[in-house]
Amino acid sequence: EAQVTQNPRYLITVTGKKLTVTCSQNMNHEYMSWYRQDPGLGLRQIYYSMNVEVTDKGDVPEGYKVSRKEKRNFPLILESPSPNQTSLYFCASSFGTAPEVDTQYFGPGTRLTVL
């Protein structure tokens, strides 16, 4: 089944404790992206990757890191989480390096709470 998977689905952590949210897709997509969703703000892009070893900042990259060592995986790293990073996070992927013409396939989401 074609899908985007994220782990964990739920996470409660404390300020400053490094964490990684994994994202994997099995559709051989080149473009992958991370979003955070907050009430009233919609989905805001954190980072995106157009291909292996190619990443770039989205609209809200501060406090986050990403890596794209393999085509299928795009982990989101919070080196020192803070309470303002409490949010619902979505990973998404699409075909091609030109997402203008491609559907974004979203993962199920990761609900993160930072105390």
Added chain:
Amino acid sequence: GQQVMQIPQYQHVQEGEDFTTYCNSSTTLSNIQWYKQRPGGHPVFLIQLVKSGEVKKQKRLTFQFGEAKKNSSLHITATQTTDVGTYFCAGHNDYKLSFGAGTTVTVRA
């Protein structure tokens, strides 16, 4: 940077009525996509508009892309309870995807 504004934020609709949600960008877009997110779910692609003035229909849903490629609308006729959820527009430009804040639709039976 590019901003996409979407109104209204909330839409309470009587079952059977029509409604429209609007999306406006501060910059010209390459294309615009629409997504639907059911409560507790993830965004699911509905449609993509690419051409200036384009109009596409999916059953009771009609999507339009403005002539200047800076605005779009989604019109739903004869609303049903299955239409409940949040509808997002997303504008593409230079590989970046900017989402509107969404219109959350509730339906009164």
